[in-house]
Amino acid sequence: MSESMTSLERTLLTLDGKLPDRVPVDLHNFQMTARLMGATSFADFYRDGDAMAEGQIKAWERFGHDVLIVENGTAALAEACGVHVIYQDDAAPVAKEPAIKSLDDVDSLEVPDPYKVPVLAENLKATRRVVEAIGDRAFIIGRGDQGPFSLASEIRGMSDFMVDLALGEQPEKIHRLLDFCREVAYRYMLAQIEQGAHCTSIGDSPSGPDVISPRFYREYAYPHVKRLVDDLKAQGVRVAYHICGNSTPIIEEMVSTGATIVEIDQKADLRLSKAAAQGKTTLLGPVDPSGVLANGTPDDVMAKAREAIEILAPGGGFILGPGCALPDTTPDENIDALIDAAKRYGRYDRR
Ligand SMILES: [Zn+2]
Numbered sequence: 001m002s003e004s005m006t007s008l009e010r011t012l013l014t015l016d017g018k019l020p021d022r023v024p025v026d027l028h029n030f031q032m033t034a035r036l037m038g039a040t041s042f043a044d045f046y047r048d049g050d051a052m053a054e055g056q057i058k059a060w061e062r063f064g065h066d067v068l069i070v071e072n073g074t075a076a077l078a079e080a081c082g083v084h085v086i087y088q089d090d091a092a093p094v095a096k097e098p099a100i101k102s103l104d105d106v107d108s109l110e111v112p113d114p115y116k117v118p119v120l121a122e123n124l125k126a127t128r129r130v131v132e133a134i135g136d137r138a139f140i141i142g143r144g145d146q147g148p149f150s151l152a153s154e155i156r157g158m159s160d161f162m163v164d165l166a167l168g169e170q171p172e173k174i175h176r177l178l179d180f181c182r183e184v185a186y187r188y189m190l191a192q193i194e195q196g197a198h199c200t201s202i203g204d205s206p207s208g209p210d211v212i213s214p215r216f217y218r219e220y221a222y223p224h225v226k227r228l229v230d231d232l233k234a235q236g237v238r239v240a241y242h243i244c245g246n247s248t249p250i251i252e253e254m255v256s257t258g259a260t261i262v263e264i265d266q267k268a269d270l271r272l273s274k275a276a277a278q279g280k281t282t283l284l285g286p287v288d289p290s291g292v293l294a295n296g297t298p299d300d301v302m303a304k305a306r307e308a309i310e311i312l313a314p315g316g317g318f319i320l321g322p323g324c325a326l327p328d329t330t331p332d333e334n335i336d337a338l339i340d341a342a343k344r345y346g347r348y349d350r351r
Helices: 007-015 030-036 049-063 076-080 103-108 118-134 148-156 158-167 171-194 214-234 248-256 270-277 289-294 298-312 332-345
Strands: 067-070 084-086 094-097 139-142 199-203 239-242 261-263 282-287 318-322
Touching: 007 139, 007 318, 030 049, 049 067, 049 118, 049 332, 067 118, 076 118, 076 148, 076 171, 103 171, 118 139, 118 171, 148 158, 148 171, 148 214, 158 171, 171 199, 171 214, 199 214, 199 261, 214 239, 214 248, 248 261, 248 270, 270 282, 270 298, 282 289, 282 298, 289 298, 289 332, 298 318, 298 332, 318 332
Parallel strands: 067 139, 139 199, 199 239, 239 261, 261 282, 282 318
Antiparallel strands: 084 094
16 A cells, blocks of 8 residues: 655654654664675675665665664774774674773874775765665665764773773863764764765763763763754754663653654653653654564564554654664564554554
């Protein structure tokens, strides 16, 4: 059955606070696209902008989701800043060795040119190719990961960064590192928009309550994300803000950054999140990617998606999707069930 509007129209209306025909659906499926493309080595796939774009386009042709998230994981900016990143054969790249040994080394870091560093240039190429192919019909998020706190934790090394925070002896140096990371992120996020993406994103899960206390979040993560969102919005750029894990204790702050989209997962309190977001931003999520989408049945997916729609969709401002990245093993029929749920239970034009 053909629908009355395109995915792009549906999503733009949603972000505008209006009611489209139904709830839009996103997929956070860069790992599934590697499998879809039959990549024997994910390591090669995630360094190849053409292949990543083709995987995204093929997945869109197969599933017909409204919102595409183009990325290669959570280590690209870190790699561009000198972090040693490991490319794995069967999973997303991960940060392995930090780029600096002490907070004093921050001044030696240089903001990378996203068009010159290969990993960033390939990601940008992927975005551009997807936009050229289907950007007139679907809503494309050119992922800007990582956010300032997340990038800082990779550049400094997660455990050392946690010690820096806990000791609290050099707050100005921590903020200097975060300032640098914010600049790196800003430059790359703008480059994503320069490829024609409709939106970019800040991924800052290491700053969530599952990892650090809300007090540290308010002191070290929030101010830099707020400034980043302000700077992007001053350029007319839409931005999504992703923190997975239980974000409920900081949901008010996440919304108050002014981000166009706030991404939540299955651990978040849906009612409190809805109350915080209503009329202010669009929530995206929150279906459990591993527990439900990768390992549940289509009926499980349908039930969880329906529950999310019932709580999060009223009044608009909601995009249904996974709470975080889908495992590459996620069955196609579960993705079909997710999209069917939006068509079945997420209609606004029949209410
Ligand atoms: Zn996540």
